[in-house]
Amino acid sequence: MRSRPTEPTAALAALISGNHGYVQRRASGEPLVVARSLGRAFAVAWNWGPLLAPPSELFGFPHGEILQIDAADGVADEGAGSIIEINAALSAPGSDSVDFGPSGVALIVALVPMRAGVAERAIAWHQAEARVFDAIAKLLATSIPARSAVVARTIRIVGAIVADADGRVHWIGEHPEQVSLLAQSREEHDRGSPR
Numbered sequence: 001m002r003s004r005p006t007e008p009t010a011a012l013a014a015l016i017s018g019n020h021g022y023v024q025r026r027a028s029g030e031p032l033v034v035a036r037s038l039g040r041a042f043a044v045a046w047n048w049g050p051l052l053a054p055p056s057e058l059f060g061f062p063h064g065e066i067l068q069i070d071a072a073d074g075v076a077d078e079g080a081g082s083i084i085e086i087n088a089a090l091s092a093p094g095s096d097s098v099d100f101g102p103s104g105v106a107l108i109v110a111l112v113p114m115r116a117g118v119a120e121r122a123i124a125w126h127q128a129e130a131r132v133f134d135a136i137a138k139l140l141a142t143s144i145p146a147r148s149a150v151v152a153r154t155i156r157i158v159g160a161i162v163a164d165a166d167g168r169v170h171w172i173g174e175h176p177e178q179v180s181l182l183a184q185s186r187e188e189h190d191r192g193s194p195r
Contacts, residue, residue, distance in 0.1 A: 004065065005042050008156035011107035012171075015043060018060035019169040022053075026167060032057060041067040043107040044086060046139075048131055051113050052167045059169075067105070071135065083142055090145035090155075108146065108157045110135040115164045125161065129172055132159030136175040141185050151182060 005011035025032055032053075041064065045055030048071045056063040067089060071082040090105060112128045112135075114121075136157055139146055149155035157178075161170045175181060 004040075005106060006104075008106045008153070011042050012156065012158065014061070015059045015107070015109065015169075016171065019058055019167070021060050022058055023166055023168050041065055041089075041105055043067070043109060044069055044089060044105055046071060046082060046086065046108055046110045046135065048111060048135055049113045051111060051162050052164050055109075055111065058162065058167055083139055086139065087143050087145050090143075090149060106155055108139070108155065110139075110157070110159045111162055111169075112159070113162050113164055114170075128161045129159075132161065132172060133175050135159070137177075137181055140175065140178065140181045147182060147185055150178070 005014045022032065024030075043059075043061075043065070044067045045059075046069050047055065051058065054063070055066050055068050059066060069082050069085045069089070086108065110132050112131045114124050114128045136159055139157060140150070146155070146157065150157060156174065158174055159172045161172060162168070163170065
């Protein structure tokens, strides 16, 4: 039986491996079997559009181990409601779904689906990448629990693009300007705080 990842790099490696297995099983026609849950969620799949399959299936983990939060894509709040859900998940130690801290969520993945034919693929890739990094920037700017966890290195926030054709997840990593976004958010927070 596999162990539940509790550290950000191990959580990312588990999802990468799980998606590799998903793509191989799907290509070979093998049935997709998801093991039973080992407990609380170790990852949050923050979905920015409909995916080919649920994140638990895409990564080969039970639903209880990957908390799925859907962004309100295309509506007025542009994901603000889902950031509130992420904050609640990260701020609720001992909850049934997520336990923040060393034994809790270690990874948040912003997932954007990519739908495009061969001719449009380069344009679609750049648009999807921009959406992923915009989502991560918004989360870092507005979520104190997420920012604090990133600074403490108890959590990583990474972006990924999901190909509609086969469910392959293309990992694009942390926001390229994460350090400056964290510093800017901290400065804005300090200016707004009473001294």
